Amino acid sequence: MKISLSSQQPTAVAADIVAIGVRTAKVDRDENLSRLDRALGGSLLGELMKDEGFEGKPGQLVKLAARGRVKARWILLVGLPAGESPSQQARRVAVSVARSARGLKTAAIFLPDDSPDSARAAAEGVMTGAYQYARYKTGSRKPKGGLRSVTLLASGSEGELVPAIRSGRVVAESINVARDLVNGPPNDVTPVTMAEAVAELAEKYGVKCEAWNKKRLEKEGMNLFLAVNSGSAVEPRLVHLSHVPEKPVRKVVYVGKGITFDAGGLCLKPPKSMVDMKCDMAGAAVTVGIVLAAARLGLPVEVHGLIGATENMTGAGAYRPGDVISSHDGKTVEIINTDAEGRLVLADVLAYARGLKPDYMIDHATLTGACMVALGPWTAGFFTGDEELAASYQAAASHEGETIWRMPLDARLRKTLDSDVADLKHTGASYGGAVTAALFLQDFVGKTRWAHLDIAGPAFLEQSHENSPKGATGFGVATGVRFLETLAREAAQ
DSSP states (O other): OOOEEEEOOOOOOOSSEEEESSSOOOOOGGGHHHHHHHHSSHHHHHHHHHHOOOOOOTOOEEEEEEETTSSSSSEEEOOOOOOOHHHHHHHHHHHHHHHHHOSEEEEEEEEEEOOHHHHHHHHHHHHHTOOOOTTTTTTGSOOOOOEEEEEEOOOOOOOHHHHHHHHHHHHHHHHHHHHHHSSTTTTTTTTTHHHHHHHHHHHHTTTTEEOOOOOHHHHTTTTHHHHHHHHHHOEEEEEEEEOOEEEEEOEEEEEEEEEEEOTTSSSSHHHHHOOOHHGHHHHHHHHHHHHHHHHHHOOOOEEEEEEEEEOOOOTTTTTOTTTEEEESSSOHHHHOOOTHHHHHHHHHHHHHHTOOOOOEEEEEEEHHHHHHHOOOOOOOEEOOOOOHHHHHHHHHHHHTOOOEEEEOOOOGGGGGOOOOOSSSEEOOOOOOOHHHHHHHHHTTTTHHHHHHHOOOTEEEEEEOOEEEEEEEEOOOOHHHHHHHHHHHHHHOO
């Protein structure tokens, strides 16, 4: 998709569809609507909006035929919520036009201001909005065409806006990489094939990549990780991506849960709960997206991505409730529920990751249904005891329009992880499941500045919601990249 800039007015641009964000259906209260209305001959726009029931409310869309009065064939009006920043508005409009323009080839987007942030958000939005997973579609079922050219309408300096558009494209492509990995069926995206696919992407973008096989994991004493893999016929992989600039200003390690299919182990999931368990490696996919974007943007931050990839199956060698297993850092863990497998893999990978001595360590995992019970499907649980890290990461998420909610690391619940036969159990009491899962992980991070994001809800959606599509969303990539950019900017000041 080609994305370009133009200083033309919305009424003058030649495109199949032109999109404008509005907060009201009252034409005389919006300069852009007034300009369009005059171009259409006056009063027509208001009548068309009234006929379509368009009131400018958040999420409302109306697609109007231009009838030859302006150069565009179609006009798309996008209702905007109050309080959104210009960049968030630009992203919303861009996603909306990309979805509405399927079957069209060219589009134009009127930016709410001339800032680089809005240009970047629009570029990101139009590319993520146009995303479709169609690898396994055949014949007439395969989507045809799609937007080929998008013009961003703004009068800002090309010297500022062109690099911003490039950044938006990089972030969008990284989000879409994460979506592709998660949407892939589990018979194709296994730990082995995912490691191979990640290695190809790393080579393409100049990122160092190393993958450990089962023998190496055994040598490293990653017995919790291997326990989860013990019921599977497919080998596990630990994938280590690294972007190391010449003079890094900070070092950050991202860790991702990569359960490529989760049957629940011997604590078998019911069939309906298994259907979408290909998404249990969304944390790994987010990690890949963040590291690739950091490298492509040339960020002066050393960024490592560690992925623990395995299936959780029911084979003859499967681990059992009641087993006691030694971890990479020596702690012994009593197994309570084999369907709480992600935290076991993460425990070993986090313990290894802290040996890299990062300034910050951040993990993403589709970890608990309890987090979805607490926060619903569109918000990630955010756990950290570090106030400065919390503020910075929440600011990055807010800027990118990804909703995270700070959850308590309630130390009073830690005693529910005490075991009679081992150093600790890996699950706690019935209540506060997302919190006790985070507390279990905290036992393996030492004194490293750490945050955990439980993305069980927003990583994979049953239906599209706002800017996120049905299926894999790539939630977390944009926030992670923005956080790294913030670190770089602060270090330069």
